Amino acid sequence: MSNVALELTNVRKKIKNKEIIKDVNLTIRQGEVYGFIGPNGAGKTTTIRMIVGLMDLTDGEIKVLGKSIEKEYKDAARNLGAIVENPEMYPFMTGRQNLSHFARMYDDVPKGRVEEVITLVGLDQAIDEKVSKYSLGMRQRLGIAQAILHKPAVLILDEPTNGLDPAGIREIRDYIRRLAVEDNVAVMISSHLLSEIELMCDRIGIIKHGELITEQSVKEDSEEADQSEIKVVLDVKETEEAIKVLASLELKAEKEGSQLVSLMTRETIPQVVNKLVESGVTIYGVTGVKPSLEDQFLELTGGNIIE
């Protein structure tokens, strides 16, 4: 297993006696992309502000590569790159001037790095225009550019897909995956829309009312996937016959219109198909339906309600 890059231990935040974040524990490893999902107002941005040192912790600890953000701020901050909420830049400066400005805040960002980053995020065309003329998508790219200037080990992106069109989202998704795989960067992406970031994450955590209510892998291990039951839809001609066959394998099936729906593990699917064929059942189709994360998310959070 790779090393822990970001670690939150029993993190709490109280603002004016209201508990905004209640005992959040969370670990992100190097090279892992973590989706931080929650409805608006659940405490995503507050958590992110604490990680990057913009807010004090009421209780608990946050460590970046083992360095506490509160006690060893400089060492921790050196390894962090972030966009917090909207990627706001100096509007009266060009993209290049903005990047140079932030590059000067590090001791060890070489001169050529700014150019390198501009090409990486694909802003070569517009980099010498003033940021006030940028579209939201261009500002998002510039935001990512400033966050990776100093090659941080941990990258925090707050709603990076906000205001992007599907093509833009795909581009950012590819780019983030590349950072994680090639540079071993730990990436934390927050979003209130699961569907937008589901595809780029290895793991997601869902936060609601300041509590991390569930964490799960997006791309489950094949072994694990073989063990868990999934919904299988069987499109067959002789439904009654098929139900009997399934019963002989100790599987329950329900009739939904002209189709049968059953719960079984991935491993048993070929077995079931064999049996059905042997019994002379005509099969038009077999579809495994994975419960979508979106469904689970909505079930867990009770929809996207601002509280």
Add this chain to the structure above:
Amino acid sequence: MSNFFSLLYNELFKIYIRKSTWVMYIILGLIAVGGAIIISSFDDVQPTEYTDNWKEELQEENEALHKDNEEFGYSFNDDRIMKNEYLLENDIRPLNYGAWQYTLENVGLVAIVSLLTIIIGSSIISNEYKWGTIKLLLIRPISRNIILLSKFIAIFVFGLFTMIYLFLVSMLGGAVFFGFEGFNPSTVIMTANGIEYVPIVGEVMSEYGYRIVNLIMMTTLAFMISTIFKNSSIAIGVGIFLLMGGNIITGIFSQYEWSKYLLFANLDLKMYETGNILIEGMTLGFSITMLIVYFVVFVALAWLFFNKRDIVNQ
């Protein structure tokens, strides 16, 4: 430490890249040269050109000044008459009006430099909140103290540059419209000890220097207010009000003994040179101590609020 200069460079870059800064400079430049244009285009306010016959010219001038005094029944020309008499007694040829004297007279425009510095000082922190860039600034591996310090120093570097600009524009304007008196001319001035013959350069330095005290204190006050309230309008308003109205406030309370502890009572250190001390018992040491105390309090408050705050949206 090299890092600190990068931060200072960043702050100055953000000040001087903006058009509004250059508009301020153009306005200040126009005002600084405007005086010279007005003086040189109206005959009756033209300064006298002294020739080799300067002794007679001075005597004639004094007679005319005496006549004016009698006509108006008020001796507003006395200073000038005494200066002229001093020149005649000591056989000093009067200096023709030129760039140095014009620059000396422009010392009042330091108030505008103060005004611009207050505007910059009031907005250097609050603008970062307004633009939302405060978040990007405070997630770097640099402590908030250093960021605050770099901004604070940047304000005074701006003030210094603007002061130098005012000086250069005044010299240039004066030289173009009235001529240049040389690199180290001397002139007669009124001091606490009567009339003295001194080099103008020193006089310019001391006149501009005394007003820097006011600039530094008012800017620091405005910087503190804007850091606490994250709002530049309040800070600019208070700063300008106190810059303009400080003397009036001191005037109202000057009958009370405690008024010597007011910031405004201590801003004009020149009073110890001229002898017009505002409240009896005040000394230069007392005023400098008071100024340092106020300065430290302002900076400490700004530091406390900037350092302890959770950064959230406005």
